[in-house]
Amino acid sequence: MSVVEKAIQKLRSEKVAAGEAPTAPPHSAPEASAVREPATVPVTGAARATGAAITLDRAALRAAGLMPPEEEYSLIARQYRAIKHPLIAPAIGRGVPRAPKGYLIMIASAMPGEGKSFTALNLALSLSVEKDIRVLLVDADVAKPQLSRELGLAKAPGLLDALRDTSIDVEALIHPSDVPTLSFLPAGSGAEEATELLSSARMQQIANSLGQRDAQRIVVFDSPPLLQTTESLALARIAGQIVVVVRAESTPQPVLLDALKTLGNHPAISLVLNQSEHGGTSGYYYGYGGERTAPPGA
Ligand SMILES: Nc1ncnc2c1ncn2[C@@H]1O[C@H](COP(=O)(O)OP(=O)(O)OP(=O)(O)O)[C@@H](O)[C@H]1O
Ligand SMILES: [Mg+2]
Known part of the structure; x- marks a missing residue:
């Protein structure tokens, strides 16, 4: 039994011992709704990113450890297919009711270096090949914006700037990429007050508008480690689904x-066992708190 399976089992038994109902399966969250939260912006169909277009330089991303080596590509692609499918359904309401804010997917981990940025990028790429889905990858690891750096946007205005300056339309800071269905929002500058900014009502408003502007959009947030920062807890509060790597x-x-406990009773947590010796280099997917525990390909 893996560390993930043991942890899930322990949390479930603790909940039962405490007289709490085990966490509901995310796909059947009782408050699931087919309607997205109201936003303060008009719905205009597919939003248009207006930042300068970027090219995903695969060789550079491989060299930075953000994409798998070419020889592992097909294995990783297969694993990400298994990881993404349970996330898509509640995000866009494919076959199940759309989960509240299910289109806002946070990639989290307990500690640094567990593979959040790798997972965020490769999951975003995998999602972007799905029919009728557009993906926005957001660098919300504002203190350590590796994705922004590797995509050549370390100094570009981004999420933090839009949070601080209410006159900025966040859509204007989104960069389309050479993958037509994938765009990117950099972290932006001024991480000193990041927790306050990410916890603000403005963040709620921006997160809602990102979904409201484009009903086919899934937003994937790279984030800082749960046990080392308070920004990650602010992000967890706005995310509709959380993937713990x-x-x-x-x-x-x-x-x-400890990391899972910081997420409290969030209704849609899943876990990805990354870099397992037994399954190749990438992820095994586990739903936590329901009957969703299933290895890729199952
Ligand atoms: N599935 C994977 N296959 C191969 N290498 C991986 C995989 N996941 C992560 N890595 C490698 O592990 C290291 C850490 O990954 P990554 O930078 O994504 O972690 P992180 O959780 O974002 O770290 P931090 O919290 O410091 O931002 C990187 O060198 C990355 O290349
Ligand atoms: Mg990272």
């Missing part, structure tokens, strides 16, 4: 349990 054979179970 767990580095296999590295993250101790108590650490993972």
